[in-house]
Amino acid sequence: MGYKSFDCTFMRRLPPEIQHLIIQELQGNHDWLRNCSLVCKSWHKFCLPVLFRELVVVVDDLRVYSSFLTNSPHLCPYIRKVTIECGGPLDNSDIPEDLILKSILLGFPHLDELLCSSVLFATLSPILPQFFITKLYLEENLYSPCDLLPILEAVAPTVRSLTLQDFDFGDEVTDFGIKDGSGPICMPALEELALVFCGDLPLSSKFIRMPNLKTLYCAGKDVAIGDNTPSSLNTLVVADVDVGDDFKPFVVCNICIRWCDTDTHDLFGAVEYAIKTFTIPSKIKHIEILPTYLSTLYSDRVELDRLEAYVLDLRRSGSFDRLTFSVAEESNLGNESIDDRMPNLSNIGLLDIRIGRPSVLYPRCTMTSEDWDVLDVCNCATLGCRVLFFLE
Structure with missing residues (x-):
């Protein structure tokens, strides 16, 4: 049975709500979703937001991503979660890579979840206030300074869930990114904080205030957050x-x-x-x-x-x-x-x-940065080509 006859004889009999529920049940199974996107136009419409919700951006291939997204602008509004993989400092030969990365991210109008390492803090902190980031996963990179506070300040009004991994400042206080004369950063929306193998973080009330924190997750090292335990905290993991x-x-x-x-x-x-x-x-x-x-x-x-x-x-x-x-x-x-x-x-x-x-x-227990679950960008690019071909 061809795709067209299948669409006419079966899919159109299903209410859109049922079709949507079927596709949602396949979330996370990208092979099945790719196949379903080619069944008919109605399933194609339902599959795109699920398939392209997550994207992995590899800094070494920024021009490839930029070209792909430029040629497929209709996919950008679907992308809600981005993981940026970066092994070391950005290479600024020719066109600066930080400008390309900023351009890519600014093309996602509904981005609300971001995973990245500290090597990108200087690049990202100026543009993050332009998004409504609700979930942020940060990991220390050994090749970069750890200007942590500017990145937290950039998302302070909106971030609800924050994960910090492998940050260990020891006795060093110069890497926080503190502005002279500035007061503590207030994070009123923050409800979940996960600390994974972190130590000596600047989480005292002198630097950060978390008045509505409800859940604290700790793994691997000292669980202390100084004098910054709000009365709203009710769950410890x-x-x-x-x-x-x-x-x-x-x-x-x-x-x-x-x-x-x-x-x-x-x-x-x-x-x-x-x-x-x-x-x-x-x-x-x-x-x-x-x-x-x-x-x-x-x-x-x-x-x-x-x-x-x-x-x-x-x-x-x-x-x-x-x-x-x-x-x-x-x-x-x-x-x-x-x-x-x-x-x-x-x-x-x-x-x-x-x-x-x-x-x-703690329903998101397996979603901490200990085991980030991300979509491989090669699959995204391949799917994008197949979807465009199907539309033609």
């Missing part, structure tokens, strides 16, 4: 983190613990350490555990018994009311074994087991 001797616990009601059986602590030890170290135990209402694999929970009944006893003690001495296990992977092991091993929690309705579903407390 930790992954095998150490703290200094002067660390002060957070007053939060939710704690989410990413745990792997290769971590420093066993399951019970990880939960006990996280709660006693990072929080005030009597304030905790909800504990969520994110094990890497569900099967690791079946290996040691003693661990689950100790965890159950510890949680019940929190219940008696504080405000605790829920323990959740969330495992992203699908599993055929079922819930029964954990329910049976923690009968007291299960019987009084405090135990929730979620298999093949995202975290309750």
Whole structure:
């Protein structure tokens, strides 16, 4: 059956809302989406915004991207998320590459999510106020100074989710990018902050204020953010983190613990350490555990018994009311074994087991810069050519 007859006999019978839902279910499966875009004109229309939502820009090939986008201007409004890959300083021979990069980005009127390294801070900070960036992922590049504060100031009014990876200033304060005589940067929209292998960041109230921060994610190093803990903070997410001797616990009601059986602590030890170290135990209402694999929970009944006893003690001495296990992977092991091993929690309705579903407390847990999920630009370029050919 040809594309045209298929369109006439089947696709036009489906309401547009149903067609849209079908395409949305394929989000992330670019091979299927590419095929669907060639089925008929209506599916082509629905596929483009999904296929071209994300774009990877490799600085070494800026002229290729510029040419592609110049020849396909109808695709630019679909691009919402851009990852810029840059190994070292920009090469300013011939036409300066920073001008090309700025031109490319300014061609995306709906850009709201950006991933880049610190080597590009000087190039990006002047143009970022022209966008409505809500999600920003920054990674330190060893080949560049770390003028962090100007880039944060550029997006301060709009950014809601901020991820910082591999920034470690030590005792150096000259690399923050501080303006003489300037006051602290206020980030009123910021609700989520993720710190991945970072240390000695300029996050004290002297430099930055985050009055509406609700969720703090920390992995790999010191979780401290100085004296800058707002009263709005209610959820802490930790992954095998150490703290200094002067660390002060957070007053939060939710704690989410990413745990792997290769971590420093066993399951019970990880939960006990996280709660006693990072929080005030009597304030905790909800504990969520994110094990890497569900099967690791079946290996040691003693661990689950100790965890159950510890949680019940929190219940008696504080405000605790829920323990959740969330495992992203699908599993055929079922819930029964954990329910049976923690009968007291299960019987009084405090135990929730979620298999093949995202975290309750931190749904974007796998979207931190530890594992950025981006669309390969070669696939984008190939698809663009095929789509243009189809339209002709």
